[in-house]
Amino acid sequence: MLRYVTTNPGKVREAEEYLGEEAVSQLDYDYTEIQSDDLGRIAARGAREAYRHAGEPALVDDAGLFIRALSGFPGPYSSYAEDTIGVERTWELASEEDDRAASFRCVLAYCDGEGFDASPDPVDKDDRVAAAAAGPDGDDEEALPVKLFEGRVRGTLVEPRGEGGFGFDPIFEHEGTTFAEMGEAEKNAISHRGRALAKFAEWHAER
Ligand code: ITT
Numbered sequence: 204m205l206r207y208v209t210t211n212p213g214k215v216r217e218a219e220e221y222l223g224e225e226a227v228s229q230l231d232y233d234y235t236e237i238q239s240d241d242l243g244r245i246a247a248r249g250a251r252e253a254y255r256h257a258g259e260p261a262l263v264d265d266a267g268l269f270i271r272a273l274s275g276f277p278g279p280y281s282s283y284a285e286d287t288i289g290v291e292r293t294w295e296l297a298s299e300e301d302d303r304a305a306s307f308r309c310v311l312a313y314c315d316g317e318g319f320d321a322s323p324d325p326v327d328k329d330d331r332v333a334a335a336a337a338g339p340d341g342d343d344e345e346a347l348p349v350k351l352f353e354g355r356v357r358g359t360l361v362e363p364r365g366e367g368g369f370g371f372d373p374i375f376e377h378e379g380t381t382f383a384e385m386g387e388a389e390k391n392a393i394s395h396r397g398r399a400l401a402k403f404a405e406w407h408a409e410r
């Protein structure tokens with residue numbers, strides 16, 4: 204069984220909606236989040252650790268909100284920003300800027316203890332480059348292969364609207380609708396996570 208490794212129930216709802224509840228189940232495991240401004244490195248390390256912990260195929264989801272006028276803040280520190288200043292005050296900070304553009308990014312890191320070279324590789328060149336970049340940087344265990352899938356979506360920050368979703372969804376508007384005003388399927392069709400899940404699903408189906 205594929206394990207979606209996260210402590211965040213909002214992420215799990217979206218992954219189950221996309222992949223199907225029979226195909227994936229949550230592993231509520233708090234892997235070590237290394238200090239890095241690179242979501243891919245954070246996720247790759249997490250996926251190796253989660254696979255070693257669970258002994259089952261592991262998919263780690265590292266994501267964040269990047270506010271252009273704030274030089275990408277909170278980015279990889281989004282979870283910390285949500286817990287400390289919160290969504291309202293993040294909006295207040297952004298509302299003082301003329302430029303309200305932001306993006307969400309999600310990197311999924313997959314590790315099942317196997318290598319990827321022998322299998323046909325339908326994934327585009329960017330993903331292979333990213334996978335190589337995530338590669339060995341420590342002892343032998345660190346050398347477990349990890350495959351990365353990234354998704355991004357651009358939007359505009361607005362005053363909070365909507366009851367759905369999680370995290371910064373109420374202040375993230377895409378084509379007139381905030382992510383918190385969308386259902387899971389609607390959000391997955393356009394979101395950073397949905398796009399990363401689509402790349403993963405396409406690759407995993409061939410595996
Ligand atoms: P895990 O590490 O256990 O998966 P987490 O919530 O701490 O849970 P991250 O470290 O990836 O996950 O932090 C991502 C944060 O970015 C998350 O807590 C939200 O504040 C924000 N975020 C990411 N994706 C989001 C989304 O789809 N909608 C709203 N906020 C999102």
Ligand code: NA
Binds near residue numbers: 236282
């Ligand atoms: Na986290």
